[in-house]
Amino acid sequence: MSTLMIAQVVPDVPTDPAETSPVAAPMTTEEARLAACMDMLREDVPSAIAEASRWASEEPGAGRALPLQCLGTAYMWMGRHAAAAEAFGEARDITPAEQRPARARYGAMAVIALEAAGDMAGAVEAATAAEADAIATGDTVLAAAIARDAASPLVQLGRAEEADAALARARGNNPQDPLTWLISARFSRSQERLAEAQGFIQTAAALSPRDPEVGLEAGIIAALAGRDGAARLSFASVIEVAPGSPLAERAQAYIDQLPAPAGR
Structure with missing residues (x-):
């Protein structure tokens, strides 16, 4: 199994309460x-x-x-x-x-x-x-x-x-909310329920396939489960969809911690 060093996280929440503001027409x-x-x-x-x-x-x-x-x-x-x-x-x-x-x-x-x-x-x-x-x-x-x-x-x-x-x-x-499935995956991963976390992150990816947060979490779960190849692909997808971002930097750092692919 990979020795990838990952800090456990608690579920995230949105930070802008205005997102739930009432909207009516006509005002x-x-x-x-x-x-x-x-x-x-x-x-x-x-x-x-x-x-x-x-x-x-x-x-x-x-x-x-x-x-x-x-x-x-x-x-x-x-x-x-x-x-x-x-x-x-x-x-x-x-x-x-x-x-x-x-x-x-x-x-x-x-x-x-x-x-x-x-x-x-x-x-x-x-x-x-x-x-x-x-x-x-x-x-x-x-x-x-x-x-x-x-x-x-x-x-x-x-x-x-x-x-x-x-x-x-x-x-x-x-x-249909991908954020809920992403947070569920993070929570299950923090509880070391990796099979469950994998199912949740797959649903999040189906609902939001180009979300770099989802790709990063998918890579973390795969790495912890010892699926280094899948982890590498997920981390690489983060770098592809969000180049130069802090998420991409984290993804590259995780890639650097993975064992070298077989044959290298």
Whole structure:
């Protein structure tokens, strides 16, 4: 078996809570103001924070949710993750209980911010509530993303069985998401379940054949299983699709650790 030196990893999560922002057409006046605020933060984050704070101060009750969404996203961009988590959490809490789709989205944003802030227990708690809201509304795609995002803090809390179950729910609720299959492969590999990891990474590759992250993980799994030829091919594919990237550099470093092909 190859002696490839590989650091074990925990599941990754997306880093931009704005990816789960609500989108509607035609937009209401409030939604148009949110869009303008989000556009502003891409150009001038401090000004966006000032605008979102001013807007939030003008709105009563649940009307504060949209400005808090912009404020939380701006805080994330600034690396103020705890403040972002507080904004997203407040947005969820002030949204009426019957508006579960919005509560699920704000909860999903809070999960990302809480993990980034280092509050793993808080992230898991927020994920549990947000996933339940998403399931109740029939949004299985969002429910899957939330379950996937919960896996990393669960691993970091030493709750591997619960992380395994969360990833299984994510795969079941959205089997077309290659990121879930990639993270599942990484998790199974970290648990030394290489045959299972191989099956997961094959599905990820079928769904996203030119993703260099998938190619790198496929190579790592193959190398750990002693399939040096397959590992070399997977690492070479990363260099081909992402030349000059940090992923390509890692792939080349792994290639350099593999035994020389037979006959050389």
